[in-house]
Amino acid sequence: MKEEIDERLVILHNVLVYCSQVDRLSDGKYNVFSLVERIFINQERGALFSQLAEEKGEIFPHEVRTYKVPEQIERKIKLTKEQIEATNWGGFTKDQLLKTQES
Template identity: 35%
Template structure:
């Protein structure tokens, strides 16, 4: 899956990944510990790219990582459920 690395897409992806982790914590657990680690690895990679965009990190230091397709499928399913239910996290401290 290709990803268009620009600030809006990176910010949206970081928000989506945080949302699914919060949903997984507060509602129904869908992810294994390993899957949660991989999701957080992608979040960190997206934050690296964002830091590069703001000239806080050199390009050669940016990590590019995307979760495997099976985890991406779970992420997309959970996001659909979150939007359908208009779910909001109870704990806003994650942000």
């Protein structure tokens, strides 16, 4: 389960960073995810981090959040992930991301 959570966190982080870079290059217009969509993505990230915290014994089971982005946003995440892979944009690896999260 931890591997699946880690992989999902990397995907969500990378699509948000990619979105920010694309938006910055387009005069701040939302070309990938809208502000509300970014909030939804971050809600899922928070839920995933709470699941990891529970696995480590840092929080109680009743404190674990579960959230998954709506299907419409999930489709955009998949398309953005494909764009990232097609352009060799790079992004963060699991080791890089989780190392910064532990610091």
